[in-house]
Amino acid sequence: MKDPKDGFIIGRIKSLKFALKGMWILVTTEDSIKAQLFCAIIATIMGFYFEISTTEWALQFIIIGLVLVAEAANTAIEEVADFIHPDYHKKIGLIKDIAAGAPSFAALISLIVAGFIYVPKIALLF
Numbered sequence: 001m002k003d004p005k006d007g008f009i010i011g012r013i014k015s016l017k018f019a020l021k022g023m024w025i026l027v028t029t030e031d032s033i034k035a036q037l038f039c040a041i042i043a044t045i046m047g048f049y050f051e052i053s054t055t056e057w058a059l060q061f062i063i064i065g066l067v068l069v070a071e072a073a074n075t076a077i078e079e080v081a082d083f084i085h086p087d088y089h090k091k092i093g094l095i096k097d098i099a100a101g102a103p104s105f106a107a108l109i110s111l112i113v114a115g116f117i118y119v120p121k122i123a124l125l126f
């Protein structure tokens with residue numbers, strides 16, 4: 001936890017340290033984040049293979065970021081839900097289902113964008 005006596009710079013440095021810790025926890029413990037990172041690596045390899053344009057690289061990284069951010073937010077909501085109510089409750093189920101909708105939207109959009117980038121390039125191979 002931050003100390004209220006910390007100045008602006010020290011406060012920002014501490015926040016960055018906590019945020020990096022959060023990223024490390026997500027990458028090392030969350031299977032959904034690991035799966036999304038694997039997809040991101042495959043997309044990056046495909047980007048090099050098909051020599052996509054700068055704009056396409058930018059779009060690809062935006063959608064990778066979108067999916068990871070949505071997945072991280074979903075994980076945080078699941079953790080809060082499990083912490084405040086570890087037992088079965090209809091409302092917790094609803095909260096988790098809605099939270100899971102976020103990465104699902106992001107994944108759907110990323111598939112559409114990936115389709116725009118790669119389908120024409122893959123079609124040229126045949």
Ligand SMILES: Nc1ncnc2c1ncn2[C@@H]1O[C@H](COP(=O)(O)OP(=O)(O)OP(=O)(O)O)[C@@H](O)[C@H]1O
Nearest residue numbers: 032078085086087088089090092093094096097100
């Ligand atoms: N405490 C609970 N009460 C009611 N329903 C729950 C509860 N916990 C989970 N569920 C239901 O089970 C589903 C899956 O929950 P869980 O916490 O296992 O998330 P998950 O999506 O499998 O996790 P991950 O994102 O790590 O793959 C929820 O979307 C919800 O419908």
